[in-house]
Amino acid sequence: MTVNKDLRIKKTQRSLQEALLALINEKGFDAISVKDLTEQAEINRATFYRHYLDKYDLLDKNIDNMLLDLGNTVIPKNMNEIIGKDGEPSPMYVKLFEFIFENASFFRTMMSKNGISSFQYRLIVIMKDYISMAIDEFQQQQNSMHTQKEIVINYITYAIIGLINYWLESDMKYSPQHMAKQLSDIAFSGPLSTLGITKKDNR
Structure with missing residues (x-):
């Protein structure tokens, strides 16, 4: 029953x-x-x-549940889930894009021009928190960082949000694994390096 x-x-x-x-x-x-x-x-x-209670309660609970599921699915448990093996995409990024793919109608609607503006803001806040926690857990010596932590957090967060938006707007023409590989290459090698551009090229 x-x-x-x-x-x-x-x-x-x-x-x-x-x-x-x-x-x-x-x-x-x-x-x-x-x-x-x-x-x-x-x-x-x-x-x-x-x-x-009303339509606002329906919206809030749906957003809360989706973001909770996203965090439970994607947040890394160890360093291997962030970095992954050589030549392979970060498992964390694979999980992220697979989750977006499985819930595409929700994310596409919420992040569209007719969507909910507060949803993307909440997504940004949560991603910043997860990235900050990952840095604190795996970067034991903060003074060894070459860039301020908050700048790194914002760079990574908005890069991920931008790619998610692009992917949804392009009707997800690439697979989650492909998107995860591209993001991994950019994150770990830098955007210019992935384009084959180095400092010596400008000398």
Whole structure:
């Protein structure tokens, strides 16, 4: 009985998430009503209010759950998950792009022109926190860094967000593994080096 109830709850929540994404794409979040959501999801208002207070609660809980799942999936547990083997993409980046791929409709909608502006901000904040924790854990001697920590954190964060946006906007024409390899090469070798440009070329 409990299993069936849990399945019904998950089905209802999934239907409402799909309805939310479809309606955001269609007319933007501000124009959506609870009536729109229940009609799109084919449920009644009483069912909606058993799960959520209003449309804002629905949005916030969906964002919270997605970002929590992202962190649990991607955050590295050891140095090998960051660096990986020679010639192979960082396992952390592979997990990141695979997660985006598996939840493409959510990320594409949230980061689109009709999307939720606060979502990308929250994604940036969370990524900065994860990157900062990784640096603190694996860079034991902070004074050995050649660049200020906050500059490195911002550079990596906005590079990742930029690539995610580009990938979604290009309809994910490259595989998650390909994107992870490109990001790994840029992150560990530097953007100019990946283009074959060195300082001596400018002398």
